[in-house]
Amino acid sequence: MFSSFVAPRQVKIGDAAAFVGTTPRAIRHYHEIGLLPEPVRGGDDRRRYGYEDMIRLLWIRRMAGAGIALDDIRDAFADTASAGTDSDDGIAGTLERLEETLLAQEAEVRRQRTAVQRMRTEGSRTGLLSDFVTSRLEGLPEGSLRQADLDSLLVTERIFGPLGAAVQASRFIALATHPGLRKESDRVDAAEEALDDTIAVDDPRVAQVAAERHAFEKALHAVIEDSGLAESDDALFDSWDTLHPATADEGEDEAGQSPGREQETMSAFEAIGKMPYDFSPARLRCMELAEELAAHESTASQTRPACIDHERC
Numbered sequence: 001m002f003s004s005f006v007a008p009r010q011v012k013i014g015d016a017a018a019f020v021g022t023t024p025r026a027i028r029h030y031h032e033i034g035l036l037p038e039p040v041r042g043g044d045d046r047r048r049y050g051y052e053d054m055i056r057l058l059w060i061r062r063m064a065g066a067g068i069a070l071d072d073i074r075d076a077f078a079d080t081a082s083a084g085t086d087s088d089d090g091i092a093g094t095l096e097r098l099e100e101t102l103l104a105q106e107a108e109v110r111r112q113r114t115a116v117q118r119m120r121t122e123g124s125r126t127g128l129l130s131d132f133v134t135s136r137l138e139g140l141p142e143g144s145l146r147q148a149d150l151d152s153l154l155v156t157e158r159i160f161g162p163l164g165a166a167v168q169a170s171r172f173i174a175l176a177t178h179p180g181l182r183k184e185s186d187r188v189d190a191a192e193e194a195l196d197d198t199i200a201v202d203d204p205r206v207a208q209v210a211a212e213r214h215a216f217e218k219a220l221h222a223v224i225e226d227s228g229l230a231e232s233d234d235a236l237f238d239s240w241d242t243l244h245p246a247t248a249d250e251g252e253d254e255a256g257q258s259p260g261r262e263q264e265t266m267s268a269f270e271a272i273g274k275m276p277y278d279f280s281p282a283r284l285r286c287m288e289l290a291e292e293l294a295a296h297e298s299t300a301s302q303t304r305p306a307c308i309d310h311e312r313c
Helices: 013-022 026-032 049-066 071-082 089-122 132-134 147-177 177-195 203-227 229-243 269-276 279-304
Strands: none
Touching: 013 026, 013 049, 026 049, 049 071, 049 089, 132 147, 132 229, 147 177, 147 203, 147 229, 177 203, 203 229, 203 279
């Protein structure tokens, strides 16, 4: 027995949207961008959609669900119309571009997942540094690194790349594993911070703090040498070269790094103009004096004659 139901020849926009699984607003947008031709209107001046309109709407929804942009869907329909209604050549190029985009998105998702896993394993802040730097910090007691240490590593990595930050990490490893050295570091840091804008650059305290900074840096360097961290630093360069082999056409830049190895790096000179540091003139002078003391001592050690009487040296 046949049903007495007769399918409508045309439907209104609300019924079309409900059948396709979208909204009237979305269909109106398809009309606005030329993706769907304007249908005939009834006597009430409302849009009416027939069989062909519904078929096109269904394909639009499926293609949009596959990730194809609406503009690309419109172009694909236009190409198909010019090539013949049974041809899929119009969408082939669109699908190829879509696949390339999806592959790039998958690679980005994998990178983000790796970063999240490292953050969960290493700690949220430490895990945001590159794996080359975090591997250098492995084995340190929990909580031994301070936020200021991580801040400094982050800035260094931004300017000089992971290799520069990994080398700088030796400083914070030494401080984290030598409480007395950390205490002296805090004392000298506090003395430098006290050189605010109320202190004149020729105040005797400026030279005194510079001498204290120089003495501390010597002690820190000695700890780095004696603990074997300096040898580990040397090994870092070999590891970096292994992970990032230079190709035959890659030259060395002035900093000794192959161009293109680390994206978005900048020179120290550029960083000075872009990274603000709220240092007073007295503190800047203190830093200059400390560097002069280090340079003078280095020059003196290089020019000092060798001692023949080892018992008196």
